[in-house]
Amino acid sequence: QEGPCCSSEVDEEIREAEKILNAFLCYGLYGREMACRTMMSFKRLSPAHKDIILKSHNEHMRNVLKCVDHNQEVLKKIVFYGLNVFGEEFAEKTRKIRQKRRPDPHYMSKVLSTMRQIVREWSVEGKPERDATYTPLIEALRKRYPDENSRSSVKIMVPGSGVGRLAFDLAKEGFTVEGNEFSMIMLIASSFLLNACYEENEHVIYPYALDKSNSWSYADQTRPVYFPDIGKSRTDVPSNFSMIAGDFLEVTQSRRESFECIVTAWFIDTAKSIIDYIETIYRLLKPGGCWLNVGPLTYHYEDMLDEMSIELPYEEVIRFVRLTGFDVLREERIVSYYTINRLSMLQNQYTCAFFEAIKPVSS
Secondary structure, eight states, rough: OOOSSHHHHHHHHHHHHHHHHHHHHHHHHHHHHHHHHHHHHHTTTTTTHHHHHHHHHHHHHHHHHHHHHHHHHHHHHHHHHGGGGGHHHHHHHHHOOOOOOOOHHHHHHHHHHHHHHHHHHSSSSHHHHHHHHHHHHHHHHHHHHOGGGGGGGGGGEEOOTTTHHHHHHHHHHOEEEEEEEOOOHHHHHHHHHSSSSOTTTEEEEEETTTTTSSSSSSSHTTEEEEOOSSSOOGGGGGGGGEEEESSHHHHTOOOSSOOEEEESSSSSGGOOOHHHHHHHHHEEEEEEEEEEEEEOOOOOTTTTSOOOOOOOHHHHHHHHHHHHHHEEEEEEEEEEOOOOTTSSOOOOEEEEEEEEOOTTOOO
């Protein structure tokens, strides 16, 4: 695990970590405030309407509060364990400066999305999403490297590895895998998932407890989701698997021709300039190496007025991939969802671009 390189960066990272820690530890307060707001609205109903729905709603809200309290305990475990990925001194400094206060909505939204990311990557409920876009990547690598005994010599990088499942699964296939993640909150969660979860379905969360819109029933909102969906002991975390923290462009700027394969899943649209990503991937690959990509083009910086953001349509992206020097072997469109509540009335669907490209040996 690589960390910050100078004291100013350390201070900035600690301040960021404190905001994340505060958001994790204030989830329960936030959840109870949301529940109280809902209950106050229902109390304003007319007596006749209260007689009809208040009994079932009050019972539901009691269940919601239980779910919120349970989620808070799980989130405490995740953040206190995960902070140590940056070193004990870093974690201790973060805890010391922590001031209990109402969390920034931006950071609380990250906590809520982290729970959904755990569902997507490490639960049975998330398997259809993984099957849609992770499985084609894994199958392409199996086909390209059929000899399992020689896969350890195949070095793969997975930028934007989220909470680690794709990189972990590739390492389980026998490849030497380096995951890369910029988001501190994802790194904290992935550290817990990869290093502190040993039994199948040993943890449970209620990720939809605070969802009130597009529900078919109260029970759908408070249903449990168990994780991880696979059991593993300490010795099962592959020795050929590592994680590197930091911005993809920054942590790779001094590297060249280091990997046989780079796998990007739901990643390339996180760039301020997707052109920089394409050129960096080309530089990092050894001659003859392959780039496997899947995902949409939901450009993350599009609505940030103070940030540079280059938004290209797919036809321009793939044209630049070829101009950079890649031979594009295969292109497909794959329909998939992303961190959906599978029992919700709202199901946002993506049509993802899948392609396989090769850096020519002659390069």
